[in-house]
Amino acid sequence: MTISSDSYSQTQRGWYKRNEIAITPWLFLTPGLLFFFVYVIWPIWQSFGMSLYDWNGLGDINVNGTYIGLENYNKLFGLAGERADRNFQISLWNNLRWLVLYLLAIPAGLMIALFLNQNVRGIRIYKSLFFFPFVISQVVVGLVFTWFYLPNNGLFTVITNWFGFQIPGGVLGNPNTATYGIIVAGLWPQTAYCMILYLTGLNAVDPEQVEAARLDGAKGRKMLWYVILPQLKPATFIAFVVTIIGALRSFDLVSIMTNGGPFGSTRVLSFYVFEKSLSERGLQYGYAAAVAVVLFLIMLVFISYFLWAMYKEEKAAR
Amino acid sequence: MFPTPVQKTSAGVRVSYQAFLPLALILWLLPLIAVMIFSIKPSVDFTTGNYWGWPTSFEGFTNYGRVFFESDMPRYLMNSVLITVPTVIGTVALACMTGFALGVYKFKGNLLIFFMFIAGNFVPFQILMVPVRDLTVDMGLYNTKTGLVLFHIAFQTGFATLFMRNFIRALPFPLIEAARVEGVAEWRIFWYVVLPLMKPAIAAMAVLVFTFIWNDYFWAVVLTQGVESQPVTAGITSFNSQFRAAYHLMSAGSIVAALPPVLMFFLMQKHFIAGLTLGAVK
Amino acid sequence: MNSIIKTSFAAFVAAGIVASATTANAQSLTGDLVIFSDMHDPAPRAVMNDMAARFGEMHPDLNVQVTIIDREAYKTQIRNFLTANAPDVANWYAANRMLPYVEAGLFEDISDIWDDQMSEELASTKGALSVDGAQYGVPYTYYQWGIYYRKDIFDELGLSEPETWEEELANCQTLLDNGIKCYTVGTRFLWTAGGWFDYMNMRTNGYDFHARLTNGEESWTSDEVRETFANWRTLIDMGAFIDDHQNYDWQEALPFMVNGEAASYLMGNFAVAPMREAGLDDDKLDFYQFVEITPGIPRGEDAPTDTFHIPTGANNKEAAREFLKFVVSAENQTLINNGANLGQLPVNAMSEVDDDKFLQQGFDMLSNRAPGGIAQFFDRDAPAEMAAAGMEGFQEFMVFPDNLDAILERLENTRLDSY
Structure with a gap:
């Protein structure tokens, strides 16, 4: 890129020099934007179109x-x-x-962070x-937990059996x-x-404020709620952003651990899209695209919120 | 410091904290420890139902040897490397440029483009799935590492731009001003002034993208199909069908597949964490 | 022996003596012949590679390349490579499973190679490869389904091969009383439950009803279908099936049989190889045809046919056609389907069935004791959407038989939507 902008500037030096500051950012943006447009923006548009077809x-x-x-x-x-699609409802x-449950990662992460x-x-x-x-791939996490949950021989099953309760069919069955x-x-x-996010955050907590609050008699839970948490915002x-995104992206684990089963009860939207299109008995691409659009719109609610929050921050920074 | 350092508490608390620490760790890593134990067991332990007892013999070398010499695992690992490394280089290159453009210049649409990159990064994969697959097929890149690399670069650029732009924003702007006053060309400012300052960000970015791409499963399944191009995450399912119900080998295979990003993490821990926190939590 | 034949073939050709129409083209085949195959298990993989090698030897100027893909993965990837980088020859399945590809124009019409001779020799499978009177592939193997059982356990308990439903139930009760499950099964990937449904329905209502049902012409909430499930439920309520079967795939269900925790397995003949490998020799393992349920109904059988096709995007269609002819030839059929190789049934009527206990029984059963008709398999006879919903429903029924009404209503809705 640098080479081409250089040769460009030689041929049209006068005009380029005058507009250098205005043009340079676009030159730098072009390759990234091009890639992003071709592989992300345009496909989204295509999927919208596809969802109107059989x-x-x-x-x-x-x-x-058609x-x-x-x-x-x-x-x-x-x-x-039309009859509502039951599998779609299950996925939803x-x-x-x-x-909801994925958000538990946030308090759990905080607890471990405080502990460590x-x-x-x-x-x-x-x-x-x-x-x-x-750091481990979700595929391996999925396998590890599948073996952990194995009926009869999985460690989880062995442990629950000690305590005398059994899950008929096994956890995943x-x-x-x-x-x-x-x-x-x-x-x-x-x-x-989430734990690592909070550990890094805790490092940056202002020790003077903590000491001051201690002198004021704040302790334990009160201290956490009124002094520490605001600083961990x-x-x-x-943590909230990545957890929400992670929850809606849950494909790998479902695919590896249950393949949507037993009898389709663990489907999620992301898996259902795949199932209806690329999987063995898929073949309904238009329909799958419609499911993908719904998933996209759900995600868009959260994305809008994130962007809004970041926008406010940007404004404040200026 | 919060919570109160154990050093300032009673001896009882201190001792029980020290004792509880390893216990908590074992509990936390229990599923993984189980797999590690599996991977050094002989196959006979599984047929005799001795899943959780003491291994009747130590077969670590045999099991891992078979993973490396009797399966396609080495090829899958190689594919992963050949997919991950070019992606890291491509992403970092593109994101340095976009980050520079969005971080240094004020122009109409700056924030809009920036937000577009962020939003794109959060999009569900499934809405891209079929069009990207078709595009890759049309370009003749289906079932090639190149096809996978190109997509990964494009998608990761969103996240990487967010990171790079914020990092550049935090650099001392007068440095760039001074260069401009000297009459240095803009691209030279990028190359000689900004880029050297971005080294830590590049390191963080590289480690993080490495992990993300190495661990990708979905796109590997969508864009590749065989041992000649599939990375290890997708290959492990074929591996497991080859050694079906041979838990000792499947476990060893999983550990091998998971190892490279783990090594990366332990070697580059500082950068890794800086990347994960998006540089926002300093 | 084989190499001698081949060498002499080569000698004939070199001497300019044209022996037959097939060898006439032999010297003209050049370029690459790319084959994608799903014959991924060890035995089929060896067969595929061997076929390619023998064909390559016959055509020295032809470069035969085989890519073998995991069988499950292949099912999703075929769609990609047929449009993206089409091979010259690809494996697939007959009947409804090939229909979408034919309709989308991705499989080549090869009616030209189905001449009179081939049509006669492959008469039994021609219908499964025809769409609107044209043929779109050739079969290379098929296999029987039925009950594989532990003969030693049966002997020990004084049981004999049942013929009727009552005998089947009585045997099962004896097994259960001795702490042995009657059937092992692994329904994680659903299709094994489809096999059970096929047999329960074909035996309860007959082949013709079953064919109409998979064809969308009968209601899933009909009394006939309920009768099928009522019979099936008898087994479920007895506790005839192994526990937690929804967690296992079909291979993971094998050890129950091998270890003697379960006495039999409703399966295709491909299960014999891994069972033998696990130590069940012919003294311990035997086979019987699925029993009669409704007396007097002619028995139909599942015998899925696996196939080869030429994608329309193939580069070397001439060589591909020759390869297909080679695959179905009587000698090749005899060879690849024998017990030492695929261990299945040859599709060519002129071939010999290997002297293998299970192949002989299967061949006899399909030729002489299946007057009802031959079905492909639930997920090959029913269209994709119905197959997916159906097999999911069967799995649910096997775990929660009480959900039957809801399941049948769902299946009926799927039928109304998808045909």
């Missing part, structure tokens, strides 16, 4: 597909005389479970090891527990992430 993904959408307007959405939500409910925020020998290694689950089993697996790395914000 298309099995084979051949060209304009030749082999334009059906909002029919796919009618099917999803059961509008205009599971996504809600993910969203000490200065004893070897604490650095402890912190690293506690963080370690986050029972439709009442499977989704929660997967969420717990997801919480493991996510809690580690930026960490909480980021």
Whole structure:
């Protein structure tokens, strides 16, 4: 890039020199924007278009597909005389479970961070090891937990058997527990992430304020709530952002641990999109695109909130 | 410091804290420890139902040896490297430029573009899935590492731009002003003034993107299909079907697959954490 | 032996003696022949590589390349490579499973190679490869389904192969009384439950009803279908199936049979190889046809056919056609399906069935004792959406039989929406 802008400036030196400050940012932005547009922005638009078609993904959408307007959405939500799609509802409910329970990673991460925020020998290694689950790929986390939950022989099952209770079908084989089993697996790395955010945040807490509050008699929970947490606000914000995004992105774990089963009870929207298009018995690309659009719109609510929060911060910084 | 340092508390609290620390760690890593134990067990332990007892023999070398010499695991690992490293380089290059443009210049649409990058980074993968797959197919890059790398670069640029731009924002602006007054060309300012200052950000970015891409599973499944191009996250499912129900080998395979980002983390811990916190929590 | 034949072939060709139409083209095949295959398990993989090698030897100027992809992964990837980087030859399945690809114009019409001779030799599978009178692929193997059981356990308990539903239930009760499950099954990937449904329904209502049902012409809430599930439920309520089967895939369900915790397995013949490997020799393992349920109904059987196709995007269609002809030839069929190789049934009527206990029984069963008709398999006979919903419902039924009404209503809705 630098070379081309250089040669560019040689041929049209006068004009370029005069407008250098105005032009340079665009030259620097072009490759990034181009990539981003081709691979992110345009595909989103295409998916919106695709969701208006009945298309099995084979051949060209304009030749082999049929334009059906909002029919796919009618099917999803059961509008205009269509039956609502039960699998879509299951996915939606599971996504809600993910969203709510995944947020537990934030307080859990904070608790572990508080527990580890000490200065004893070897604490650095402890912190690293506690963080370690986050570095492992979700595929491996999924496998690890699948084996952990194995009926009869999984360590989890062995331990629960000591306490005399059994989950019929195993954690992942029972439709009442499977989704929660997967969420717990997801919480493991996510809690580690939140923990590291808070550990870094706690490092930056103003010691004078803490001392001052101590002199005022603040202790324990009160101190945490009124003195520490407000100072951890930026960490909480980021933890919130990444946790929400993580919850809505939950594909890998579902795919690895249960493949949506038993009998489709652990589906989430992201998995359902894949299932309806690229999976073995998919072949409903238009319909899958409609599900993807719904997921996108849900995400958009959160994205808007995040952007708004960041915008306020930007404004304040100026 | 909060909570109160244990050094300032009673001896009882101090001792129990020290004792509880390793215990908590073991509990926290229990699922992983289980897999590690599996990976050094002989296969006979699984057929005789001795899942959790003491291993009847230590077969760590045999098991890991088989992972490396009797499966496609080394090829998958190599693919992962060949996908991850170019992506890291590409992303860092692009993001340095976009971050520079958005962080240094004031122009109409600056904030809009910046927010677009952030928003794009949060988009659900599934809405991109079919169009990106079709695009990759049309370019003749389906089932190639290149196809995967190009997409990863594009997508990671969103996140990396956010990070780089904020970092550049925090640099002392007078430095750039001074260069301009001297009549230094803008691209030279980027190359000789800003870039050297960005080294820590580049390191953080590189480690983080490395981990994200290494651990990617979804796009590997969508854009690649065989041992010639699939990274280890996707390859491990074929690996597991090869060694079905052979828990000792599947466990060893998983550990091998997970190891590179773990090493990266332990080697580059400081940068890693700086990246994760988006530089916002200093 | 084989190499001798090949060498002599080569000698003939070199001497300019044209032996038959097939070898006439032999010297003209050049370039690359790219084959994508899902024959991923060790035995099929060896067969595929061997076929490619033998074909390559016949055509020395042809460069045959085989890419073998994991069987499950292949099912999703075929869509990508058919449009993106089409090979010259690809594996797939017959009947409804190939229909979307035919309709999208991705499989080549190869009616030209289905000449009179081939149509006669492959008569039994021609229908499963035809769409509107044209053929879009060739079969290379098929296999029977049925009950594989532990003969030694049956002998020990004084049981014999059942013929009727009552005998089946009585056997099962004896097994259960001795602490042995009647059937192992792993329903994690759903299709194994589809096999159970196929048999329960074909035996309760007959092949014709079953064909109409998978074709969308019968209601899922009909009395006939309920009768099928009522019979199935008898087994479930007895506790005939192993526990927690929704956690296992079909291979993970094998150890229950091998360890003697379960006595039988409703499966395709491909399960014999891993069971033998796990130590169940022919004294311990045997096979019987799924019993009669409704007396007098002609028995139909599942016998899924696996196939080869030429993608329309193939580069070397001439060589691909020759390869397909080579695959279905009587000699090759005899060879690749014998017990030492695939261990399945040859599709060519002129081939010989290997002298293998299970293949002989299967061949006899499909030729002489399946007057009802031959079905492909639930997920190949029913269209994708129905197959997916159906098998999910079967799995749920096997775990929660009380949910039957809701399940059937869902399936009926799917039927109304998807045909």
